[in-house]
Amino acid sequence: MSTFTIPPKGPLLTRGGWSAWLAAVIVLCALVPVLNLVVPAGSVFHMSDYAVALVAKILCYAICALAMDLIWGYTGILSLGHGLFFALGGYAMGMYLMRQIGTDGNYKSNLPDFMVFLDWKTLPWHWTLSDSFVATLLLVVAVPGLVAFVFGYFAFRSRIKGVYFSIITQAMTFAAMLLFFRNETGFGGNNGFTDFKRILNIPIATPSMRMTLFVLTASTLLAFLLLARWLVGSKFGRVLQAVRDAETRVMFSGYNPIGFKLTIWTISAMMCGVAGALYVPQVGIINPSEMSPANSIEIAIWAAVGGRATLIGPIVGAFIVNGAKSWLTVAYPEFWLYFLGALFIGVTLFLPDGVVGLVKKLKAKGGAK
Amino acid sequence: MTPDLMEQGARRIEARMAALAAKSQQTESGGRAAGIGRVVKDREVDITHGRILYLDGVNVSFDGFKAINNLSLDIAPGELRCIIGPNGAGKTTMMDIITGKTRPDSGTVFFGSTIDLLRYTEPEIAQLGIGRKFQKPTVFEQLTVFENLELALKTNKGVKASVFFKLDSAQGDRLAEVLHTIHLADSAFSPAGVLSHGQKQWLEIGMLLMQDPKLLLLDEPVAGMTDHETERTAELFLSLKGKHSLMVVEHDMSFINTISDIVTVLCDGSVLAQGTLAEVQADERVIEVYLGR
Numbered sequence: 001m002s003t004f005t006i007p008p009k010g011p012l013l014t015r016g017g018w019s020a021w022l023a024a025v026i027v028l029c030a031l032v033p034v035l036n037l038v039v040p041a042g043s044v045f046h047m048s049d050y051a052v053a054l055v056a057k058i059l060c061y062a063i064c065a066l067a068m069d070l071i072w073g074y075t076g077i078l079s080l081g082h083g084l085f086f087a088l089g090g091y092a093m094g095m096y097l098m099r100q101i102g103t104d105g106n107y108k109s110n111l112p113d114f115m116v117f118l119d120w121k122t123l124p125w126h127w128t129l130s131d132s133f134v135a136t137l138l139l140v141v142a143v144p145g146l147v148a149f150v151f152g153y154f155a156f157r158s159r160i161k162g163v164y165f166s167i168i169t170q171a172m173t174f175a176a177m178l179l180f181f182r183n184e185t186g187f188g189g190n191n192g193f194t195d196f197k198r199i200l201n202i203p204i205a206t207p208s209m210r211m212t213l214f215v216l217t218a219s220t221l222l223a224f225l226l227l228a229r230w231l232v233g234s235k236f237g238r239v240l241q242a243v244r245d246a247e248t249r250v251m252f253s254g255y256n257p258i259g260f261k262l263t264i265w266t267i268s269a270m271m272c273g274v275a276g277a278l279y280v281p282q283v284g285i286i287n288p289s290e291m292s293p294a295n296s297i298e299i300a301i302w303a304a305v306g307g308r309a310t311l312i313g314p315i316v317g318a319f320i321v322n323g324a325k326s327w328l329t330v331a332y333p334e335f336w337l338y339f340l341g342a343l344f345i346g347v348t349l350f351l352p353d354g355v356v357g358l359v360k361k362l363k364a365k366g367g368a369k
Numbered sequence: 370m371t372p373d374l375m376e377q378g379a380r381r382i383e384a385r386m387a388a389l390a391a392k393s394q395q396t397e398s399g400g401r402a403a404g405i406g407r408v409v410k411d412r413e414v415d416i417t418h419g420r421i422l423y424l425d426g427v428n429v430s431f432d433g434f435k436a437i438n439n440l441s442l443d444i445a446p447g448e449l450r451c452i453i454g455p456n457g458a459g460k461t462t463m464m465d466i467i468t469g470k471t472r473p474d475s476g477t478v479f480f481g482s483t484i485d486l487l488r489y490t491e492p493e494i495a496q497l498g499i500g501r502k503f504q505k506p507t508v509f510e511q512l513t514v515f516e517n518l519e520l521a522l523k524t525n526k527g528v529k530a531s532v533f534f535k536l537d538s539a540q541g542d543r544l545a546e547v548l549h550t551i552h553l554a555d556s557a558f559s560p561a562g563v564l565s566h567g568q569k570q571w572l573e574i575g576m577l578l579m580q581d582p583k584l585l586l587l588d589e590p591v592a593g594m595t596d597h598e599t600e601r602t603a604e605l606f607l608s609l610k611g612k613h614s615l616m617v618v619e620h621d622m623s624f625i626n627t628i629s630d631i632v633t634v635l636c637d638g639s640v641l642a643q644g645t646l647a648e649v650q651a652d653e654r655v656i657e658v659y660l661g662r
Binding site for chain 1 (some may be wrong): 470
């Protein structure tokens with residue numbers, strides 16, 4: 001009885017990890033605002049509005065990739081419907097932004113333009129809470145959370161697993177897309193919501209508002225990263241990985257996997273909802289195409305490219321894929337989809353642990369020499 | 370007054386007092402002493418009737434094939450029961466029924482005298498105190514040996530409790546003890562995936578021990594083990610006997626010979642013979658099913 005001692009619980013992040021995290025905070029929340037707002041436009045150090053908008057968009061996507069990692073990377077449940085939760089969060093925020101337009105729309109009506117166009121006289125019931133910013137913040141997490149909870153409850157209780165679960169999530173987001181396309185559901189039909197003017201009565205298109213939203217998005221991502229790290233570092237996180245590796249053993253160890261799956265599934269959906277809510281005011285539009293199955297598949301690709309079950313990997317993956325996308329769609333627009341497909345096949349075949357896994361492997365090789 | 374009259378009087382008073390005392394204990398239910406009946410506690414295994422597991426008239430069929438056919442079997446507390454039988458005899462299906470994985474078409478399955486196992490789900494049955502080792506060793510390969518054992522540890526297994534779980538020192542000692550019992554202390558922090566087949570078997574047995582079950586169901590526990598490992602497993606099982614009840618399914622006859630008291634032979638989903646290994650091996654019917662007909 002000698003060799004074994006109980007290890008103390010590890011810190012949330014290692015010293016190196018905290019340094020990297022703090023560096024990210026400084027770069028995103030201090031350096032970027034200075035480079036964009038203070039450094040004059042002629043300088044080589046100036047960060048253009050286009051670059052800021054692009055990074056902001058990718059930061060939102062990175063939140064989705066992180067959420068996908070929790071459910072797919074750690075729990076082994078591949079969702080191909082996470083775009084729905086993203087869009088639901090976006091729509092909740094979009095409704096608030098539509099109400100903020102007030103009477104400044106094309107028809108000078110108190111109602112959103114599309115309702116005037118449809119000849120509606122009053123606000124539908126489901127728009128009741130859209131005037132309140134606080135209620136909107138609540139809806140941004142509550143709506144995706146509730147949809148995920150109800151869907152997950154029935155799916156997990158029926159022990160739907162693997163590819164069947166993926167297909168059903170895909171069907172779920174597709175069905176929702178068709179629903180939102182319809183004018184009579186009251187979400188602006190295929191045009192969705194756009195032409196936002198204000199948020200909290202402050203004009204939305206000013207440089208300072210844009211930078212505020214950018215910093216908010218970056219902070220949210222970094223905070224979610226810590227939250228995710230805390231979750232997967234707990235015994236709860238290890239049960240999730242156990243569900244991924246041998247679910248029957250989890251059950252015969254006395255855990256009911258349904259509760260664990262449902263919890264992480266709902267948390268993941270809520271994260272995506274927040275990402276969507278941050279995305280909409282910065283991009284300025286939300287429409288049902290955000291719910292198209294292809295969008296959800298892309299989220300899975302970001303996670304796979306970066307490296308599943310690494311937390312940082314999917315964030316890296318979101319930047320790599322979307323960076324490549326914004327460059328390729330300008331330089332070689334017709335090849336983008338081929339590139340995406342090739343990337344997915346290549347990563348699946350040659351990089352099962354993604355880019356982060358490759359870096360780790362190279363480091364280990366270097367260390368061994 | 371004479372002394373004997375005084376004595377008689379004293380005896381009369383004593384008798385009277387005793388009668389009064391007896392009367393005062395009488396209750397509405399007829400004055401029976403308390404303690405004849407016992408209150409059933411939820412999820413507590415009642416073994417006062419000398420049986421920890423009791424199967425009676427169990428039937429299961431898959432698409433018309435009768436996997437379990439009117440099976441009746443019982444196990445005493447602390448017993449180590451070996452189950453043998455040809456392939457397809459229903460050994461694994463029987464374990465599936467006991468652990469809630471398969472629901473029987475008919476029959477009763479009781480854990481102790483009071484717990485009807487057919488009312489519970491797999492995780493609930495595990496929490497009641499039935500541990501199961503699978504035929505193919507099933508451990509969490511990406512987690513370390515230590516984490517595997519920690520997950521199995523008997524504790525509150527709800528979602529919230531797991532988020533805030535912290536190993537206390539008594540649990541840590543228990544974990545260290547099991548690590549030594551299964552001879553894996555040196556690989557405590559290696560991923561379970563790198564262990565040898567025999568070591569994985571040991572780890573899975575260790576996970577069962579962490580659950581502190583009252584009844585262990587072990588499906589081919591020494592398959593793939595070296596002779597030395599098999600020997601150590603036999604020692605372990607013999608040391609568990611008495612404290613836990615064990616049901617061991619094995620094909621390795623020398624292993625069974627080492628550990629067994631009573632051997633039950635299953636064939637075609639029901640009990641064919643039962644007795645010591647020598648007795649069942651001498652049984653004509655057993656010889657027939659093993660050597661072909």
